[in-house]
Amino acid sequence: MTGSGPVLRAEAVSRTFRTPAGDVHAVRGVTLEAHSGELVVVRGPSGSGKTTLLNLLGGLDVPTDGTVRLAGTDTGAASEADLLALRRDTVGFVFQSFGLLGVLTALENVEVPLRVRRLAASERSARASEALRLVGLGDHGEQRPDELSGGQQQRVAIARALAADPAVLIADEPTGQLDSRTGEAVMELVVGLVHERGLAAVIATHDAAVVARADRVVTLHDGALLRAV
Helix, strand or coil: EEECCEEEEEEEEEEEEEECCEEEEEEEEEEEEEEEEEEEEECCCCCCCCHHHHHHHHCCCCCEEEEEEECCHHHHHHCCCHHHHHHHHHHHECCCCCCCCCCCCHHHHHHHHHHHHCHHHHHHHHHHHHHHCCCCCCCCCCHHHHHHHHHHHHHCCCHHHHHCCCEEEEEEEECCCCCCCHHHHHHHHHHHHHHHHHCEEECCCHHHHHHCCCCEEEEEECEEEEEEE
């Protein structure tokens, strides 16, 4: 780990959803942090609160109770505009479903968050090309998602997450749709990038191979933290 403190910290965080059938306590009193260059894995059965916790950590949602500090900013106290800017400038997201736009090439998909930041076309192209090179797809920029394998599509999604040079990487079951060999290759890539680029990464997964590569593991059950390794 590098740096003097965590890039990301959740302290006694809870998230309750109100439904017609009653309150659903998706996350209960979780305290968790991630430092630069550290890969933290969140594991637990389906319905344990992993995705809700990731949404809180990445600023996609705010806690009912407790505090999330993302790059020093209290997400619960931030305005919607400030939260949007924080996510845009600080966090890279990778999802199980890849989330690529089928009408765009791999290069154009990677450029999407850079367009949101209103970067010049030349800088967008240079950053996107470099991100694809980092994930081993430097020669595939003109291919569309349906012309790529599942592993290649996930690599494009990782490149898109990295293109804006985030401080934090949030990934939800990134190997969930991949076979074991491809998933292992993708995680080898992610682990290397986390350590080389000094990312604070939090990954939710069921994959034992991903758990084995973590710097630290936390386990959720019914929204509560059971133990840390």
